[in-house]
Each structure stands twice: as C-alpha cells, then as structure tokens.
Amino acid sequence: MTHDTTHDTTRDATRDATKGAAAEERTALVELEDVSKYYGNVRALEGVSLEVRPGKITCVLGDNGAGKSTLIKIIAGLHQHDAGTFRIEGEECRPASPREALDRGIATVYQDLAVVPLMPVWRNFFLGSEPRKGVGPFKRMDVDFMRRTTRTELLRLGIDLRDVDQPIGTLSGGERQCVAIARAVYFGAKVLVLDEPTAALGVKQSGIVLKYVAAARDAGLGVVFITHNPHHAYLVGDRFTLLKRGTMVGRHTREEISLDELTRQMAGGDELDDLREELDNRAS
Amino acid sequence: MTTTTPAERPETTADGARADERLLKTSPLKKLLGRPELGSVVGAVAVFLFFAIVADHFLRAASLSTVLYASSTIGIMAVPVALLMIGGEFDLSAGVLVTSSALISSMFSYQMTANIWVGVGVSLLVTLAIGAFNGFVLTRTKLPSFIVTLGTFLMLTGLNLGLTKMISGTVSTKSISDMDGFESAKAVFASTITLGGVDFKITILWWLALVAVASWILLRTRAGNWIFAVGGNESAARAVGVPLYRTKIGLYMGVALGAWISGQHLLFSFDVVQSGEGVGNELIYIIAAVIGGCLITGGYGSAIGSAVGALIFGMTSKGIVFAQWNPDWFKFFLGAMLLLATLLNTWVRKRAEATT
Numbered sequence A: 001m002t003h004d005t006t007h008d009t010t011r012d013a014t015r016d017a018t019k020g021a022a023a024e025e026r027t028a029l030v031e032l033e034d035v036s037k038y039y040g041n042v043r044a045l046e047g048v049s050l051e052v053r054p055g056k057i058t059c060v061l062g063d064n065g066a067g068k069s070t071l072i073k074i075i076a077g078l079h080q081h082d083a084g085t086f087r088i089e090g091e092e093c094r095p096a097s098p099r100e101a102l103d104r105g106i107a108t109v110y111q112d113l114a115v116v117p118l119m120p121v122w123r124n125f126f127l128g129s130e131p132r133k134g135v136g137p138f139k140r141m142d143v144d145f146m147r148r149t150t151r152t153e154l155l156r157l158g159i160d161l162r163d164v165d166q167p168i169g170t171l172s173g174g175e176r177q178c179v180a181i182a183r184a185v186y187f188g189a190k191v192l193v194l195d196e197p198t199a200a201l202g203v204k205q206s207g208i209v210l211k212y213v214a215a216a217r218d219a220g221l222g223v224v225f226i227t228h229n230p231h232h233a234y235l236v237g238d239r240f241t242l243l244k245r246g247t248m249v250g251r252h253t254r255e256e257i258s259l260d261e262l263t264r265q266m267a268g269g270d271e272l273d274d275l276r277e278e279l280d281n282r283a284s
Numbered sequence B: 001m002t003t004t005t006p007a008e009r010p011e012t013t014a015d016g017a018r019a020d021e022r023l024l025k026t027s028p029l030k031k032l033l034g035r036p037e038l039g040s041v042v043g044a045v046a047v048f049l050f051f052a053i054v055a056d057h058f059l060r061a062a063s064l065s066t067v068l069y070a071s072s073t074i075g076i077m078a079v080p081v082a083l084l085m086i087g088g089e090f091d092l093s094a095g096v097l098v099t100s101s102a103l104i105s106s107m108f109s110y111q112m113t114a115n116i117w118v119g120v121g122v123s124l125l126v127t128l129a130i131g132a133f134n135g136f137v138l139t140r141t142k143l144p145s146f147i148v149t150l151g152t153f154l155m156l157t158g159l160n161l162g163l164t165k166m167i168s169g170t171v172s173t174k175s176i177s178d179m180d181g182f183e184s185a186k187a188v189f190a191s192t193i194t195l196g197g198v199d200f201k202i203t204i205l206w207w208l209a210l211v212a213v214a215s216w217i218l219l220r221t222r223a224g225n226w227i228f229a230v231g232g233n234e235s236a237a238r239a240v241g242v243p244l245y246r247t248k249i250g251l252y253m254g255v256a257l258g259a260w261i262s263g264q265h266l267l268f269s270f271d272v273v274q275s276g277e278g279v280g281n282e283l284i285y286i287i288a289a290v291i292g293g294c295l296i297t298g299g300y301g302s303a304i305g306s307a308v309g310a311l312i313f314g315m316t317s318k319g320i321v322f323a324q325w326n327p328d329w330f331k332f333f334l335g336a337m338l339l340l341a342t343l344l345n346t347w348v349r350k351r352a353e354a355t356t
Helices: A002-011 A017-025 A068-076 A098-103 A121-126 A143-156 A173-186 A203-218 A230-236 A259-266 A270-283 B013-023 B028-033 B038-054 B061-086 B094-112 B116-141 B145-168 B182-189 B203-220 B222-232 B234-239 B244-270 B281-291 B303-322 B329-353
Strands: A030-039 A042-052 A057-062 A083-088 A106-109 A191-195 A222-227 A239-244 A247-253 B192-195 B198-201
Touching: A030 A068, A042 A057, A042 A068, A042 A222, A042 A239, A057 A068, A057 A203, A057 A230, A057 A259, A068 A098, A068 A106, A068 A191, A068 A222, A098 A106, A106 A173, A121 A143, A121 A173, A121 B222, A143 A173, A173 A191, A173 A203, A203 A222, A203 A230, A222 A230, A230 A259, A239 A259, A247 A259, B038 B303, B038 B329, B061 B094, B061 B198, B061 B203, B061 B222, B061 B244, B061 B281, B061 B303, B094 B116, B094 B145, B094 B244, B094 B281, B116 B145, B116 B182, B116 B244, B182 B244, B198 B203, B203 B222, B203 B244, B203 B303, B222 B234, B222 B244, B234 B244, B281 B303, B281 B329, B303 B329
Parallel strands: A042 A247, A057 A222, A057 A239, A106 A191, A191 A222
Antiparallel strands: A030 A042, A030 A083, A239 A247, B192 B198
C-alpha cells in the first residue's frame, strides 16, 4: 500500500496527488486471489491474482489462449470461478449473472459492443434503462433529457458528436467503443472492464480510445484493461498482470517494470530470443 | 468528479448551445432523406399522379373515399405487421387470423345465442391468445418466425374450414344480423360516416388511430426503443437488459389485435363469413410494410410508412378499376412497385447513412 502511494505521487505530477492518495486508502474495488477456472479437464485459468483500485488502471496482458476471456467472464459474472477468492469492495462473492455484476458496479464493454447499428446514438446510449416521464398510458421516454444527456456525457469524455440522432453504425469503431465506455460511466459503474478495446483499431483510433480510458480513470473508476498490446498497456496502466497458457507469469506495478521488459515478457521473452536466432540462421 | 450518479451531473448548457449551432449545418434535405417512409411517399405521389391522369373518375371525392376504404382494410393490419417487422419477425398467419377472429365471433354468438358483444369479446381473447401463442413458441423454441407462423398459418387454415363445417354444416357462418347487439357492433366496426356529402367508412378512423398509436409507441415509448433494438441487434439488446421475450410476444399480440379489428369489420360488413378467406393476405400486409420502408431484416421502419404502403395498394387496386383496365394487371403493378420501392429505400438509406 505505502509503496503504491509513493509511486503515484512521484510518477505523474499532473495527476491530482491528493485524490490518488485518498483512493488508495480505500479497499480494492475488485480483488482476485489465486483464482482458478476449469472447464471439465481443461485448465482455463489457474492461480491468477488481480487488484483493481479506484482511479487506477489494471492491465491484463496475454497472447491468444492465455485465459484473458475466461478472466473477463469471471469478473463480468458470466462464469463462476472454481477456486480462489473473488472480492468486490472487500466482500467475497461470486456474481451469478452479468446483471448481478452490473448491480455491484462492474460494467463490461465487450469487443463486439452491445450497440444496435441502425439506432440513433441517444437511443443506444439509454437502451435498456430508458428514463421516463408522465403517468399511466401516457408514460413516455424523456427524449429531451436523453438527447441532452447523451451529448453532455459524451462531451465530458471529449467526444464531439455532430448529431446524437445519427445511427450509431455511422460512427467509427473507436467512437463506438467510447460511447460504450461513456454509457458504463454514466450508469454508475465503479469498475470498467474493457475487452481488447484497441484490438481492431488503427493507430489514431486506438489513441482516442486510450484517451477515454484515461478519462474514465480520472473520473475515479477502476479500470481493467485487457489487451495483447504492451505499448497500449504501458501508456495508461498502473499495474500489469501477465497471463500465459492459463497461468499468471508476472504481476508488476508500473515502476517495477519498463516498457521494454513488459514487451519482452509479453512477446514470450526467451522464446522470442530463440525465434530471432532461428530466423537469423535461416537468413544467413 | 468521482460521483457517478446521474442526478448529480451538472448540465453544461453552453455545450448544448454550441452543439445546436452545429446541428444547423446538417442539411434539411439529408434529414428528410433519412426518414424511412420517404421512398414510399415519393411512390405514393407518383401512383396518385399516374391514375389522376389515366383514370377519369379517380379525382372525384367518392372515388377517393373508395380508395381510402380499400387502403384502410389493408392498413389496419399493415401497421402491426410493420411493427413486428421492425422487431425482426414475420407473421404469415396474419391473413387467416383475420378470418379466424370473425368466425369465432360469429359462431360463438350464434351457438350460444348470446349478445353479439359477448362473441366479439370472446373473439378478442382467443385472437390475442393465438398471437401470444405465436410469440411464445417463437421465443421458447428459437425457431425462425417464418417456420413458426407458417405452422400456425396452416393450422388456422385447417381449423377455420374444419370447425366451421363441423359447427355450421357449411363452409360459411349463419347470418347473425337479427341478433342482439348486431346494430351497435356494426356501428363500431362497419358503419359509414358522411362528411360533406361524401361517405367514409369507419375503418379509415380505425386505421388512422392505429397509425397514431403505433407511431407514438415506436418513437416516444420505451417499448418502441425495445422494438427497434430487438430487430436491429438481438444479442446487444439482451446484453443491456431489454426484455426480448416480452417485446416479441407483445408484437405478435399487436398483430392479433389488428386481426381482431379487421375480422370484426369483415363480419359486420358482410354478416356472414366464408371460412376459406384470408389466405394470401398476410403477404399483402408484409408488402405494404416493405413498400413503406420497413427493412426486411428488422430494426428499421415506421408506422406511417406502412400506412403509405397501404395507400399505394388502395390507389393501385381501385385506380385500375377506375381506369377500366383488366384487374388482372393489379398483381403485375404490385410486383413492380415492390421491387421499385425496395430499391429506392435501399438507395435512400445508404445515402442517409453515409458519413460525410
């Protein structure tokens, strides 16, 4: 704990130091300790630990098949862990459904975003939780409020939409990702789980999304950022959990590890050296 | 900054004003092109002008009233069928369900020698139950709606004929015009209103009312949002907590409600009902909805569009008669219109959705 506090104040002078320190004093929003998950005789995840604190970004890195999606599914309430402890705000639990996880403040933004392409942005923003006014048969959606709120909420994250009435399908992948994040923030999420938000995006779009991830963090949310791109992770991450073939191969705070080392571990470390040697031999 | 409750959010009015300024830049033409019913309105105007020139009597008030009547009988069903299509499903049983509804009403009253309104009420309950059955089987079995409602379509066709023969001994129902409540029921479902010397059928009012209610539901209520969502992206809708089953069952019950209104109109205008009627009408409703801009894959469309689609139907069917052509050509016109309307809609939507 003390370790983390010093790191926070020294690392980023522009960040509000007192806010960071206050956040550190509270218990972790989500804490996984030695969590394992088996599908029959397949070991999908074993002994993984993770900690998410308010105003911090925890990155989960791993190659395909490393167990990232299993980890998300446990946190999101789609699957239940078989061993270890899963605490939400210090309380041990095992959410039985996405709804239950959501009610406890964990919002998950999946890669294939839950949006309806042909519907306007504002209708998508409030889908499933539409605010209403009026009584009896004249109960109706508060359209003005919905439009206005969508615009202001997106502006808060710095997304400047031409028109909230445009179908969400006309937005770029990055923008859609951001709308999904803004929606989660607005509906009171304390923890934001992002499943490879930059995977399908170009360099510029990825930058935009990372900016909003940082904005969500600055709004005091705890963020779980799942990615296989160490560069993206290192740009915003405070903690890093590395997965490989279902097990945890490393858990670092930001100042314990450099980008080069992170990239090396992520890329397979020694395996990469072997590969380089092999390729060099072939070339010569 | 750490609060995340909606109520505590400050309203940034300055930003709102700035956004409004930007909104003026989007051209009104593009806004208009974005409307789902635009293509059908253009088509309706073209069909109107065509028959106004070709058919001598087309522009007379009496003729227009006839056109509106023909349109309304299709339109009453096209509205709920359009809503269902926006919700991503079909109902092939809609045509025969109208006949079923009329048969139940007539035969129940006749056999029980009850007041006509008792039969009408029982018919409403049974028709809604059939609609709910469609929705229930669809959502539970997850079979395509094409198959589920094709099944109900065939079953209802058989039931209509079989039960009517069994109960009445013939393929049509007995006359009920001398029974209690017939006159008042006829006033509600099949009367004629004279306005400025021109006779208008009451179905036109039913039609307009249904269009108004359906538009309000679609555009202003939570249910409307859900209808667009389940048709546009079912899994996304489920992921954000939209009650998928409830929405779809509700849509099928909406179609049943339309079938009940149409069925009662059929019964009280003709007194007797032929049990074999209604087959093939389901396609007419679907075509009206598609001409009106409903996307066949769901998630897009409008109630007003379906009304315009029904109007095109009414104008074409009656226009051909006024032009004294062989009515055999009606189907040809219809097919051509369907193709043109769908092409136009696709083109319009692409233009409207293109980012600039």
